[in-house]
Amino acid sequence: MDNQDYYSQNSSFSEKRWWQKDWPYWAGALGIALANILLFAFSGRPWGISSTITNCSVKALQAFNFQPEGWHYFMKPAMAAQLQNFDLLNSGLWVNLGVVSGVVISAVLMGEFFPRKFRSMRQILLALAGGFLMGFGARLAYGCNAGALLGGVSSMSFHGWLFAGFTFLGAIVGSKLILRIIR
Amino acid sequence: MKTLIKLRSASFLAFAERFILLITPAKMGIAAIGMLVLWAAFQSAWDNLVLWLLGALLGFCLHRARFCLAAAFRDAVLFRDISLSKAMIIIFFVSTIGFAFIQFRAYSLGLPIPGNIHPIGFHTVIGAFIFGVGMVLAGGCVCSMLARLGEGYVLALFILLGIMAGSLAGAYNVGWWEATIGSIKPVFFPDYLGWAGGITLQFLALGLLYLLCARIERKRL
Numbered sequence: 001m002d003n004q005d006y007y008s009q010n011s012s013f014s015e016k017r018w019w020q021k022d023w024p025y026w027a028g029a030l031g032i033a034l035a036n037i038l039l040f041a042f043s044g045r046p047w048g049i050s051s052t053i054t055n056c057s058v059k060a061l062q063a064f065n066f067q068p069e070g071w072h073y074f075m076k077p078a079m080a081a082q083l084q085n086f087d088l089l090n091s092g093l094w095v096n097l098g099v100v101s102g103v104v105i106s107a108v109l110m111g112e113f114f115p116r117k118f119r120s121m122r123q124i125l126l127a128l129a130g131g132f133l134m135g136f137g138a139r140l141a142y143g144c145n146a147g148a149l150l151g152g153v154s155s156m157s158f159h160g161w162l163f164a165g166f167t168f169l170g171a172i173v174g175s176k177l178i179l180r181i182i183r
Numbered sequence: 184m185k186t187l188i189k190l191r192s193a194s195f196l197a198f199a200e201r202f203i204l205l206i207t208p209a210k211m212g213i214a215a216i217g218m219l220v221l222w223a224a225f226q227s228a229w230d231n232l233v234l235w236l237l238g239a240l241l242g243f244c245l246h247r248a249r250f251c252l253a254a255a256f257r258d259a260v261l262f263r264d265i266s267l268s269k270a271m272i273i274i275f276f277v278s279t280i281g282f283a284f285i286q287f288r289a290y291s292l293g294l295p296i297p298g299n300i301h302p303i304g305f306h307t308v309i310g311a312f313i314f315g316v317g318m319v320l321a322g323g324c325v326c327s328m329l330a331r332l333g334e335g336y337v338l339a340l341f342i343l344l345g346i347m348a349g350s351l352a353g354a355y356n357v358g359w360w361e362a363t364i365g366s367i368k369p370v371f372f373p374d375y376l377g378w379a380g381g382i383t384l385q386f387l388a389l390g391l392l393y394l395l396c397a398r399i400e401r402k403r404l
Contacts, residue, residue: 022247022248022249023244023247023248025248025250025267025270027244027248028244028245028247028248028249028250029248029250029277030277031240031241031243031244031248032244032245033273033274033276033281034277034281035237035238035241036278036281037278037282037285039234040282040297040298042234042237043230043234045297045299046282046298046299047238048299049326049329050325050346050350053343053346054350054351054354056347057347057348057350058354060347094231094234094238095234095235095237095238095241096238096329097220097238098235098236098237098238098239098242099238099239099241099245099326099329100242100329101217101220101235101238101333102238102239102241102242102243102245102246102333103243103332103333104242104333105243106242106246106247106333107246107334108210108213112334113213113335114335115337116334116337117337118337118338126320126321126322127321127322127339127341127345128341128342128345129321129345130317130319131321131328131343131348131349132345132348132349132352133313133316133321133345133349134317134324134325134342134349135317135345135347135348135350135351135353136317136350136352136353136356137309137310137312137315137317137349138310138314138325138346138349138353139349139350139353139357140306140309140313140353140356140357141306141309141311141314142302142307144314144324144325145252145253145314145318146325147299148299148311150252150274151298152300152301153278154274154275154278154279154298154299155286155298155299155300155371156279156286156371156372156373156381157300157301157369157370157372158369159300159301159302159370160299161388162307162308162311163307164311164392165311166308166312166315167256167311167312167314167318168260168315169312169315170311170312170314170317171253171256171257171260171316171318172315173316174257174316174317175260175261175319177320178319
């Protein structure tokens with residue numbers, strides 16, 4: 001009995017089917033880069049998340065009769081065009097729905113898809129605050145980490161490199177902050 | 184004959200029981216959502232289906248390799264662990280090559296150059312800094328938030344809510360920054376150095392980034 005338990009514990013890792021195994025970082029990196037290139041070739045825009053979220057939020061606001069079209073951000077022709085040509089299932093939304101679906105498929109295959117509840121109010125507050133800062137910073141810098149970092153650096157635009165450098169500095173400050181919050 | 188029927192029904196029951204246990208309600212819900220999405224995509228246009236599939240490839244690789252750009256920065260800072268940072272550099276390297284092909288093709292056809300090329304200004308610096316702080320506070324970057332949504336973390340919904348609110352506030356605020364401090368027009372490397380020069384600069388910068396990561400790791404010991 002003891003031997004069997006030891007054996008099953010030891011071989012359970014190797015008994016994972018091939019569609020359940022973790023990938024090494026470089027394999028995922030290659031996959032993400034390839035998918036981003038194909039996306040750029042097909043739709044003309046690299047992967048971006050915060051711009052999609054912004055446009056969807058604006059549409060939600062418009063449903064409540066606010067009028068964000070007058071804001072400076074949307075005076076720019078590119079952004080105004082995005083707003084005009086918006087339909088609920090625009091290109092950015094489809095890609096990001098696909099991303100979530102891809103994660104769901106991968107998680108279900110690995111058996112890791114289950115609701116995970118939060119533990120304390122502090123987690124919610126940290127999540128809301130962190131999310132707010134991320135969204136705010138993403139709009140100021142014209143992109144989030146997928147759009148400005150992955151997309152901007154790959155597009156050989158200097159704003160991506162600036163984004164990388166100052167995100168690093170912000171991460172240093174944020175790490176010190178969170179160590180202080182956790183204590 | 185009776186025993187045969189009993190045996191058959193017993194094995195059928197066993198099979199049915201295994202089947203029902205295997206297909207939990209969660210999986211049924213997921214399959215239903217998946218079929219709905221595919222049906223909607225097929226209804227409107229094949230384009231959307233391709234976009235969805237490419238997104239699924241992105242999401243699959245994101246989750247399977249446990250990728251997080253926030254962790255790339257955070258681990259390098261806190262634990263001097265640069266494995267994710269190196270993977271990030273691999274993404275930059277491969278994407279640059281692919282994007283450069285697409286951009287050069289557009290340029291040689293006389294079309295405007297596609298890509299995420301945005302204006303630069305003080306707002307970029309401030310925005311990136313704030314993004315870095317928020318990234319560590321929220322425990323993940325924006326793509327990690329999508330990954331956690333897919334894994335079932337309820338907390339990710341709150342991060343999403345925060346991002347929605349913050350995006351609106353930021354979109355409102357960026358006008359002030361650009362009006363007050365101003366911003367310069369986008370800096371696209373090949374504009375200033377030509378295509379060969381721009382790509383060389385990009386690779387040099389990536390090499391420097393890799394050296395920086397290696398230096399961070401070495402200081403650990």
